[in-house]
Amino acid sequence: MFIVSYINVPFLYDETGENREHTFQIILYEGSNDIQVNYLDVHPRDMSKHTTTAGIENANGSSGLQYERFNTFTRYRNIYVRYYTGSAPDPDPDPDPDPDPDPDTGTPPPSGGDFHGGSLFFPYILLDPECHTELCIINPDSKQTQGGVFKKYDENGRLIQESGSISIPPRGRHDMAIVDLMGLNGNVAYMVFEPDSESETLVGYEKFISGEEGGESVPGAREPSHSVLDIPHIASDANWFTRIVLINAGDTARNINIKFDNGETVSMEIGPGEHKAFLIKDLFGGDPMPDIHSARIFGSGLIGMELFGSVDEKNELTAILLSNQKEHVVCYPHIVENENWYCGLVAYTYSSTCDLTITPYSADGTPFPEIYRTISTSSRLAGSAGSLGLPQDTAWLEIEGTKSLSGFELFGNVNGGLAGFVCTGMKKKAGVFPDLDSGDVTSIGFVNTEDSEAYVILTAYRDDGTVVATSSINISAHAKVVGEVQGLFDQSIDEATYIAFSSDKEIMGFQLNTSTGQEEADALPIL
Amino acid sequence: MRKNRGFSIILPFLPLVLFVFSGMALAMTGGPDSYGYRYMDSEESGAAPFSWIDISKTGTDYPLGNYDMSADIPIGFTFKFYGINYNTVRLSSSGFITFKKTSLNGAAGGEPIPTEKGLADNMIAAFWDNLKAGT
Numbered sequence: 001m002f003i004v005s006y007i008n009v010p011f012l013y014d015e016t017g018e019n020r021e022h023t024f025q026i027i028l029y030e031g032s033n034d035i036q037v038n039y040l041d042v043h044p045r046d047m048s049k050h051t052t053t054a055g056i057e058n059a060n061g062s063s064g065l066q067y068e069r070f071n072t073f074t075r076y077r078n079i080y081v082r083y084y085t086g087s088a089p090d091p092d093p094d095p096d097p098d099p100d101p102d103p104d105t106g107t108p109p110p111s112g113g114d115f116h117g118g119s120l121f122f123p124y125i126l127l128d129p130e131c132h133t134e135l136c137i138i139n140p141d142s143k144q145t146q147g148g149v150f151k152k153y154d155e156n157g158r159l160i161q162e163s164g165s166i167s168i169p170p171r172g173r174h175d176m177a178i179v180d181l182m183g184l185n186g187n188v189a190y191m192v193f194e195p196d197s198e199s200e201t202l203v204g205y206e207k208f209i210s211g212e213e214g215g216e217s218v219p220g221a222r223e224p225s226h227s228v229l230d231i232p233h234i235a236s237d238a239n240w241f242t243r244i245v246l247i248n249a250g251d252t253a254r255n256i257n258i259k260f261d262n263g264e265t266v267s268m269e270i271g272p273g274e275h276k277a278f279l280i281k282d283l284f285g286g287d288p289m290p291d292i293h294s295a296r297i298f299g300s301g302l303i304g305m306e307l308f309g310s311v312d313e314k315n316e317l318t319a320i321l322l323s324n325q326k327e328h329v330v331c332y333p334h335i336v337e338n339e340n341w342y343c344g345l346v347a348y349t350y351s352s353t354c355d356l357t358i359t360p361y362s363a364d365g366t367p368f369p370e371i372y373r374t375i376s377t378s379s380r381l382a383g384s385a386g387s388l389g390l391p392q393d394t395a396w397l398e399i400e401g402t403k404s405l406s407g408f409e410l411f412g413n414v415n416g417g418l419a420g421f422v423c424t425g426m427k428k429k430a431g432v433f434p435d436l437d438s439g440d441v442t443s444i445g446f447v448n449t450e451d452s453e454a455y456v457i458l459t460a461y462r463d464d465g466t467v468v469a470t471s472s473i474n475i476s477a478h479a480k481v482v483g484e485v486q487g488l489f490d491q492s493i494d495e496a497t498y499i500a501f502s503s504d505k506e507i508m509g510f511q512l513n514t515s516t517g518q519e520e521a522d523a524l525p526i527l
Numbered sequence: 528m529r530k531n532r533g534f535s536i537i538l539p540f541l542p543l544v545l546f547v548f549s550g551m552a553l554a555m556t557g558g559p560d561s562y563g564y565r566y567m568d569s570e571e572s573g574a575a576p577f578s579w580i581d582i583s584k585t586g587t588d589y590p591l592g593n594y595d596m597s598a599d600i601p602i603g604f605t606f607k608f609y610g611i612n613y614n615t616v617r618l619s620s621s622g623f624i625t626f627k628k629t630s631l632n633g634a635a636g637g638e639p640i641p642t643e644k645g646l647a648d649n650m651i652a653a654f655w656d657n658l659k660a661g662t
Binding site: 002003004005006007009010011012013022024025026027028030033035037038039040042044045050051052053054055056057058059060061062063064065066067068069078079080081082083084085115116117118197199200201224225227228249250251300301 | 557558559560561562563564565566567568569570577578579580582583586593599602603604605606607608609610611612613614615616618622624626627628637638639640641642648649650651652653654655656657658659
């Protein structure tokens with residue numbers, strides 16, 4: 001067990017003049033992972049702007065528990081509260097001993113699920129002579145070198161190979177093709193970057209290119225599901241396929257249920273560290289399921305991704321992470337519809353009937369008249385700029401729901417390029433556009449979602465963290481700036497590999513890489 | 528003014544840390560949250576009796592200032608919190624510990640939990656308030 005004690009601690013400002021002191025301790029239990037807080041003598045209070053509170057909260061504030069007894073502001077002595085998961089806490093935790101070696105191979109059985117804090121998951125790996133996958137890690141810290149190792153796992157969650165230690169200097173970037181690091185190995189199912197110090201500041205993405213399915217970039221995933229993952233869009237018909245990828249990031253097997261919007265439910269078990277990848281139609285005897293449009297996966301500790309692509313000669317493919325994050329206002333930063341490009345967007349809720357208010361904006365920040373829609377339980381709004389009746393000059397839009405929403409957008413061109421990203425959790429005051437691919441055309445876009453002008457500083461970096469060029473732009477309230485990245489700098493950024501930005505306002509941003517002929521496209525939100 | 532705090536230190540506000548082994552039996556009263564955490568306290572019928580663990584002579588002192596956050600402190604084992612394994616923790620002078628690599632100390636807390644204000648995330652709040660590091 002691990003214990004932290006706070007002894008005779010007074011309030012910083014005690015309005016009562018009584019100089020109350022408080023003594024309490026936090027205990028973390030090995031094995032059960034229970035938490036106990038002992039209160040020897042405390043007196044919570046109700047101030048004008050805040051109260052004393054107690055509880056637990058996850059990494060992004062989306063889940064937690066408040067210890068309600070402290071809502072009564074009185075003195076408490078000799079009490080404790082215990083936080084735990086499962087049906088009942090183990091009264092005498094007995095951590096599992098090390099697993100026995102495999103008698104056939106002499107190697108230990110899979111230690112799946114034993115993932116280091118701060119690990120970044122790259123859930124989908126293509127690795128054969130026709131396909132390849134690139135991984136990239138960026139260290140946004142301006143002062144500290146950070147590092148870690150890449151680990152390669154098979155579909156059963158068995159660690160099969162790891163890289164040597166990788167050190168990334170301040171503001172540095174490290175990318176690699178998996179084949180260069182580890183050679184061709186058909187066993188790889190997914191990769192994990194394990195940081196040395198459980199740092200959660202490192203960001204990364206993976207890019208996979210398939211000769212048959214096109215290519216796409218997806219941010220590295222860090223946050224497993226709490227209890228459910230939503231699949232906001234499924235296309236399973238004669239023209240499109242949808243593939244689901246799941247990793248059990250926990251250290252115990254889980255029974256998960258996938259409930260589809262047509263009423264079907266599929267159950268499966270996924271072992272610790274196990275990786276599952278399947279087409280929707282594979283769950284139904286190989287038959288396409290055109291009446292399925294969305295689903296919910298009930299299970300905790302899961303990392304998820306979905307890929308959807310066309311089965312025709314265009315080989316369109318895009319992928320999005322299955323996110324835990326939901327918001328009442330979701331912004332879609334890139335609306336385009338012309339002779340070369342189209343876009344599609346999805347807003348999804350699992351809650352009861354949800355009223356949506358759609359506000360389109362022009363590039364200069366002028367709002368167009370609002371559009372209203374209603375979606376029913378476990379349903380979604382899905383459409384293109386044309387089908388939603390958006391004004392022709394719409395550059396971006398926001399959708400406000402009476403219930404929390406998840407959402408994503410994709411955009412494609414007539415040459416077969418298709419790209420997309422999740423639209424929740426995109427607003428930031430600092431971040432990176434991580435991939436200036438020398439072989440592609442890179443465009444970046446900003447949307448200022450606030451009511452006053454934003455001042456944005458851009459810095460182009462090399463992989464070693466040295467600066468290539470700097471620039472700044474002002475973005476009017478609710479305006480959008482988009483264009484080829486070189487156009488935002490006076491100096492050449494040919495040597496730059498990524499762009500960092502900082503802003504005095506919360507902005508949304510994305511990047512789009514397209515091949516010269518636009519047959520391939522991949523997009524990333526700011527990381 | 529310094530009162531008897533049961534251990535020999537210079538600064539009056541020092542979290543102490545100790546590693547030992549034991550276990551305890553409990554029942555439920557609160558939750559679950561969306562991940563599945565629940566809680567119960569010792570006031571409930573059938574709960575194990577309260578027992579303070581005195582680490583004043585065996586723990587390690589970590590002096591903190593007002594609105595302060597410690598560096599990473601090794602837990603000594605792998606602890607899973609909301610599905611993520613951690614091996615280190617940080618201590619806030621505002622009455623909570625966090626697994627987040629952050630210098631945010633929760634000043635102006637406490638807030639309702641969970642809060643998406645970002646004042647303090649990935650945390651175990653024992654007594655989240657503005658607490659005084661010295662007298």
